[in-house]
Amino acid sequence: MGGLQKKKYERGSATNYITRNKARKKLQLSLPDFRRLCILKGIYPHEPKHKKKVNKGSTAPRTFYLLKDIRFLLHEPIVGKFREYKVFVRKLKKAYGKTEWSSVERLKENKPAYKLDHIIKERYPSFIDALRDIDDALCMCFLFSTFARTGKCHVQTIQLCRRLTVEWMNYVIASRALKKVQLHTHPTDVDYRVMATFTEFYTTLLGFINFRLYHSLNLLYPPKLDVKAESELKEENDDDYAMNSESYLEKLSALSASLARVVSTAEEDEAELDQFPVDGEDMANMEAREKEQKQEEAQKKLFEGLKFFLNREVPRESLAFLIRCFGGEVSWDKSVCIGSTYEVKDETITHQIVDRPNIDKQYINRYYIQPQWVYDCVNAKIILPVEDYFLGVTLPPHLSPFVEEKDGDYVPPEKLKIMALQRGEKPAHEQEDEEEEEEEDEEEEEEEEEDDNEEEGDDGEEAEEKNLKKMEEQRSQVKVTAGKVKVENPARLEQEEKAEEKRLAIMMMKKKEKYLYDKIMFGKKRKVREANKLAAKRKAHDDAEKSKKKARK
């Protein structure tokens, strides 16, 4: 036996990973700087397959980074900037301590700054990649734009976030790209530095994305209001608002005016799907796509021709955003926000959105509805009947549009109703409802009768069994009687046979596969159980409601 002795942990997975502390030392960065670098560059720890091997035999809980990732960080120019910044802070402190104000000023002027453009390009080599991560960026920017401008984080950051989010919303309106909305309710020890670093990155990302999106629609970036709209706004609001630097952003954020375009087109030409010569196989596919396209088009024009007026108690921004996204016109009281386009008195208003139990002065030729109607319409992709959403009416449940039920999942009855409406079936009115209820009652009774019949059948079976037992007793007395032919259901027999076959085949499964199979089946069963539970709960609730109704009658 010759050769060098192989040492443990000198090859294989142990050398592919590096612990966080070691990585930090290798990069010569402090922990906060390392953290920032990881956030900006998108480096995350990896969970090794064999943790003990990677940990060199120890089982201590450690986080591991890929060594390649850390090596990659070594060449990052931002690391140099971090160090510069550290030096800058040190010098500044020193200058302050010595009260050398001139050098403080000089230092402040030369404060090191870094740009994240190259990192974004590197992390997202194509635009599509960037769009994939936009959800987190948007959430973060919206969060920061709601922060109060005191302490914790820079005012500039908050302003930037606000600007970017407003730009985003304007883009969505201009492109009419919104599909689904939902309203939620959910019910600090938070490290704002981490969030600020993320926000720094996300704002840059969102800025570039916005730029690109605006240009894809031939819109000016930074966004400018349409000249006509701008002049209108000016006329109306000159006396109300002092024109300061922020008012333009406010006007933008009013979301009521359209944006200026690079090339002013008269009307958005309908983007038609290019027709390619297709083979017979693709025809169905093509048709389906065309149908989808048509549906989308229809959805984009959902609120077209409708004129909305928002009362002051409804969430203005959200509703204005939605209505404008789907082509509706919207306005609000002049004192609520800048950018209102018409007044309450306007006779052409079709819908007024109100979120209070009653309103004093009602105009005849418009619907007074609760805000949920708008959201539900958008999710259902059709104009829902307004009756359920009148003032003071108990609202139907607001459903999530993100839940896609597969077969076997529980589907709330409201969703079924909406699906029926989408298919174009007539909505049942209340009177009909009652009739239906009665009918249902009758049906139920019938069902009960049927049940009774079935029970009778069961009784018959029981009787048969009794007979059999008797016969057995007789047999034990050694008496031969004429046997009865046992009627067997061939379908059921076949089913049983199949079930047994399956059981036997399952017996022959390999251990690993059996484990997997059991797991899958367990999951399926749990799903069914949950669906059943929900259905049962719903039924109990509906029954309770019905009985209440009857008691009131």
Added chain:
Amino acid sequence: VSDCVSDIRNTVGNVPMEWYRDFPHIGYNLDGKKIYKPIRNKDELDDFLDKMDNPDYWRTVPDKQTGSDVVLSDEQVQLVNRLQRGQFGDANFNEYEPQVEFFSRDVMLHPVTNRPADKRSFIPSLIEKEKVSKLVHAIKMGWIKPRRVEDDSRGRYYDLWANEDSSILARHKMHLPAPKIPLPGHQESYNPPPEYLFTDEERALWEQQDPCDRKLPFVPRKFSSLRQVPAFSRFIHERFERCLDLYLCPRQRKMRVNVNPEDLIPKLPKPKDLQPFPTTQSLVYRGHSGLVRSISVSPSGQWLASGSDDGSVRFWEVCSSRCLKTVQVGGAVKSVAWNPNPSVCLLAVALDSVVLILSPSLADRQVVLSSERLLSAPQEADANEGAGPVTWSETEGEELNHGIRLKIQHPKAVQQVSWHAKGDYVASVMPDHSSNLQVLIHQLSRRRSQNPFRKNKGLVQCVSFHPVRPYFFVGTQRSVRIYNLVKQEMTKKLQANSKWISSMAVHPGGDHVICGSYDCRLSWFDLDLSTKPYKMLRHHKKAVRGVAYHRLYPLFASASDDGTVIVCHGTVYNDLLQNPLIVPVKVLRGHEITHDLGVLDVTFHPTQPWVFSSGADATIRLFT
């Protein structure tokens, strides 16, 4: 009016006059004489009267140095007034006199001073030079930078992806994108359907659970209108947690198994196509009062012998389930085995430490005669008899009438008996940890017994003869050893991979062995393939007690304590390259579990696809 003496000069200087408070004098004059304090006898009243009467009272001031009162003159009063107003003391001073321009922009013909210029005024300054050179050096070294032009390109955006080069780094391929936050479902709506709201029980449960165990991180709530919805208080927290997840959470690529569970089930031939095999219970043999440990079918297939703990051996007619004969042997019967030779009709019974050879005479005359002949063969090896551990004895009287012909007395309790295919040899097992005397092979025709093993190789559980070749299978606790009886050596040792073998059966072809074990497994060995099991079947829920092969059909059965007999189809191919096909075809139930024991023994009918099983419920059942 002045009442003081002219020209009194006090020489004490500017010292506080309190120093002289307690003295009669207040200082010294020029001659060095004391100046005495003027006699002051004025009281407040006098002062007041003086104030009223004296028109000059307002301009009378006390002189501290002399202690006398002085009346100010008009000039003095004026001076005081001017000073109080902040004006110059001299009334004639003009403070607004025109300025005389001494240094003007006009170059004078003559210098202001006539002083010659200093040398330093025309030689460059060394200090300045030093300073400048320092600055120059600092600039050279890059320590001092020119004032930076305000760089506003930070907040400026441009088309970053204008030239989308497809330079996808290896990193991007390795990148594990973080999983997206699941989108909100119906429960998270502000006005969810009623079934998603918690009932009181669910809510209590939710509150009891640890936050990490909860299925939902929040309680679904219902608001009657949008204006009552409060602000989302956990928004910051949620985003922060997401941030932490993004940069702190270790990521790992996990392959999601996305299989249809139906695909996992192996595609086996349908049991229907593998018929015949026993499917239904057709007969129950009742009669025993104790658990039936062992059963055996006669080679003709007409008779069934069973040994029970109630101390009897019963003979049944297979077709009618009638008990033809009962032999009381006086002890719990451990094992019965019918002689496989069809030309004789003998049964070996093991009880306590005795092996009995019974001749039930349940056959035609010819056969009975031939078995009698076998039993009454000449005894040659008398010399060996005394030396061996076993004594052979013939029975007499009552026992003979019952058909018990021979008694082979063993030194220890016998657990199992097993015949050779020819029917001349019978092997008996006496499990013992500490002895090499565990297996004995008896030859009936010569009434001779021998111990084939010199060494103890583990606790022997069961033995079996090879159906055609001179091999002998010994099942010990964890392995099966195969001995060549001719060469007298071990040829193979099969590792059963189970904890404790309970039973063993050899395929009629002789190349396959199945072993049942107390840890619920059945292992199939292919002797040509490997010493490891070709297949482990974990069909039973409890200990496997008995296994059996069918002599003609490709069937085998296993009996277990869970009360079931599982019949499997096991085709053995003549082609050596093709592995046996094992398909379970039927689970037979019928026996009741008594005292945690289910089915104890199982055996096939020699010619029909029928299986017999004996159970702890004192019954024997026939499945056809």
